[in-house]
Amino acid sequence: MKQVLAFTLFLLLPTPLVSAAELKLASVFSDHMVLQREQSVPVWGVANAGESITVKFANQTKTTTADENGKWQVELDSMKANAEPQSLVVESGKEPNRVELTDVLVGEVWLASGQSNMEWEMQMKADSKADIPNSTHSNLRLFAVPLTTALTPQDDVDANWTRSSPETSASFSAIGYYFGLRLHEELGVPVGMIQSAWGGTRIEPWTSVDGFEAVPALRSEADRIRSQTPGTPEYRKSQEAHLQQVQQWTESLKTALQQNQAAPPLPTQPTTLAKSHGTPTALYNAMIHPLVPMAIRGAIWYQGESNHGEGLGYVDKKKALLASWRNAFKQPELPFYFVQIAPYQYGEEDPEILARFWVAQRECMKIPNTGMAVITDIAELKDIHPQHKKEVARRLSLWALADTYGQADIDPSGPLYANHKVDGSAIRVMFSNADSGLTSRDGKPLSDFEIAGIDGNFHPATATIDGNQVVVQSPNVPEPKQVRFGWNKLAMPNLMDKDGLPVCSFHTHWPIDPTLGYNLALGCTWESSDPNAWGWNSGLTDGVWGNRNPQCFATGVSDEFPKSVTIDLKKTQTINLVRFGVPDVGSTKTVAISVSEDGKTFQEVGTHSFGQGKAERAVIEFDDTTARFVRLTYVDHHSGLAGGYNNTFAFTSEAEVYRAK
Missing domain, CATH: 2.60.120.260 (Galactose-binding domain-like)
Incomplete structure (x- = not known):
């Protein structure tokens, strides 16, 4: 028994770190990759502790020494785009171990993440499948992070860069592919797309614990995660407290049995996070952190179906996601462009729930360096995975081309509700981002406008375009106070600008009624x-x-x-x-x-x-x-x-x- 106890204690003792004997680059580095232009470029990996490391690329030579854990990192100086294949060479030691990557380009690198609509492969829909035979583009490179989870941040993933071709594009994100191809064609430089997406996932698993910590409303969630993550001081403290309770329970149980009394209940053990794709931080740890601190230009995001019932609560979670990514990649202004999710049936669910989520997604545009692509006109009401991924990618690319790459002639946003005023028995609605003018997508009368008085009983309304404004009225509402547009999970309105971008749904009196003020009963x-x-x-x-x-x-x-x-x-x-x-x-x-x-x-x-x-x-x-x-x-x-x-x-x-x- 003593031998068993001694062996158990030996297993529980912390083991010394063993440095890597083999020189390695981080797994995000491989042949055919793209390095980010016009930024300093971190290059990192592992070797023997204390070993000297030399990195050579594009007439640059950088040196460093592996730390006590065998980790090393250098930074290449900012480089211009280069479509000529080059070699990246890493050497270590007096008799150098050597790693050489070939066919390395310099251009633009973007991360594509989210749930199934971002993960959706080229081969899964007819229109994108038809483009696969023509997907050979030597200067468009693809990197697909495999689906995996972890409770703690990981350093590597099992993936490699590939050239875009029919063999590699077929299973790649359709939106990621089309977005990268459009940037490549518009900018004339190599583009690397990193796909890290998983169908059916919520936003929380993609967020680091530091991201939750950065948002005051979510700090309690950060505390909860730490207390439930093995290896953290908080987890150890909670389990030690439980151990003490169990020891006290043991004594109480002995006493109860001796006195022929009922046994006290066993104390409930504190929760340990499950290793699941639904666990907060689990996808960040396994599918984002291995990319850090790679130099990237920005990120595109298509997610929300799994969080769509949360209304404005989603805004804080998006802030946490961005805080975690921007901190990890050391880019506080990292561009982040996302898709407002499409209309969809969602079973017997209240038709306003999705509309309120659309408002939350628009609120996320107030986070600096973000943009939103509206897709209400290209939805498929009985399919949560709309087919037209090329158009979704095009609308995301408009944000990148306009805001990231400075193409001033592009307005990437469709019209957004700006203000309204009562005009007799009608309400006049004003829009921002409507300089190109307003029109009906199908030439029919404007659809999906409703109007109400102070009682909030909405009635279908007629709406007419007057310049860059819309006049809304109904004979059933002689004294109108409020207007809503596209306020239904099945709404596919036909109002758009003359550039072909749809008007975002809106409600003039939600979440705060500008006439009545704040609802004092909310949440009471x-x-x-x-x-x-x-x-x-x-x-x-x-x-x-x-x-x-x-x-x-x-x-x-x-x-x-x-x-x-x-x-x-x-x-x-x-x-x-x-x-x-x-x-x-x-x-x-x-x-x-x-x-x-x-x-x-x-x-x-x-x-x-x-x-x-x-x-x-x-x-x-x-x-x-x-x-x-x-x-x-x-x-x-x-x-x-x-x-x-x-x-x-x-x-x-x-x-x-x-x-x-």
């Missing part, structure tokens, strides 16, 4: 007099006017009326307007709104009776009132059923509270 808690036991116990203050669980709230099925739900605004404040609504299911009829400072004495400020079987919204306006609590009282219900639900459920799609000016 509540109590129901008749709690729902079937999962419809959320969604009341989540900012989503949903028709289904979990975006829609409901009371329980008790037949005792009136019943109520009371929202706690967290603090006493002045309010004067409540906006609320019912979904297209259920039998909710009359709802009374009351307010209170102490949660005990309530003052009714208004009531509204809804129809049945149709999603509706209502507004109760009242004089400025000091309150902390807002109560919705369900006075009665329709006798019939809608959506197959018992008529004693009281449904509410959303409740908003404002101090309107």
Whole structure:
């Protein structure tokens, strides 16, 4: 037993680092690669500790010494583009070990990353498959990172650079290929494309723990990751605390057994991160970090389908991703151009969820040195992988050519909502990036415009182009306040600029209502007099006017009326307007709104009776009132059923509270 214990302790002791006996370049270096022009170019690898290293390329000779772990790195001076194949030679020691890479070019290097729409291979769609026989381009080089995961940052990947050809392009990212080819043709220099993408992945696995740390709202996520990652001090601390709890539990168990009492529960072991493509940092560690600190020009990104239900929460995650990549590649202004995901059915999901995500993606454009390609006009509503990858790549390349390469004659952005004003019974909408003029893509009347009054009940609207503006109106809304465009997961609007780029979807009053101000109830808690036991116990203050669980709230099925739900605004404040609504299911009829400072004495400020079987919204306006609590009282219900639900459920799609000016 002592021998076994001694051997176990020996295995747990830290082992000394063993330096590499063989001279090696990092795996991202191989024959046929492209080195980034007009930047200093890191070249790195491993050798014996303390060994002298010499790197030769393009009439440059750089020397260094491998550190105690055998790692070494030099930086080549900035170089001009060169399409003539050259050799990169690395030598070490008195009797040199020697590594030589051949057919190395100097040009532009871009990283293409994201989920399946970026990973989607040339051979997988008819239009891109047709281009494979003509994909021989000696100065377009491809590097595909294999799908792999890791819990800690890795130094190498099993991949090599290749020349673009029918044999190599067929399994390469279609968007990566077309983007690289367009840059090669427009700039007249070699281009290297690095594909590092994995279908179905969220943004979190592509982000380093330092990236999460860089965004204040996500620092708790960084702490969680560190505490669950083997090898970190935080992980050791949490496991040691668990060990102490287990030891205490052992003593408690002995005592319980001696006294014939119930055994205490075993303490739950702290979580250890799973090695999975869904684990935060796992893809950064395995598929991005091995490329670091390679000199690259920028990155293109097509991802979001797996995060599309998060709304504005995605913005902080995109900030974290960019912080991690820009820090790792030592380029604080690394260009980053991304695709706004396409319209798609997404099953029975609320049709506004995707629209809110589009707003989040547009918000990401406020991060410096980013650009967004809108593709609402080339979607395939029943296929989450739209076919027209060449056009997606072209729109991404417009951003690179305009913003990265300074081609001032290109406006890479389609028109973006800028402002609006009420003009009698119509609303006039203004756009930025519309200098080329507005037009209808198919020559038909403009589609997918809706207009609403203060109650937020939207109606289909007619829209006409007036110069670089659009005038929107509806006979059903004589006093319009707000407009939305393309606000549906299936919307493929026909409004575009005369350069052929679609107008981005928008909502003049989401996420913040410019007329009413901030929704004071957003994210607040509540109590129901008749709690729902079937999962419809959320969604009341989540900012989503949903028709289904979990975006829609409901009371329980008790037949005792009136019943109520009371929202706690967290603090006493002045309010004067409540906006609320019912979904297209259920039998909710009359709802009374009351307010209170102490949660005990309530003052009714208004009531509204809804129809049945149709999603509706209502507004109760009242004089400025000091309150902390807002109560919705369900006075009665329709006798019939809608959506197959018992008529004693009281449904509410959303409740908003404002101090309107």
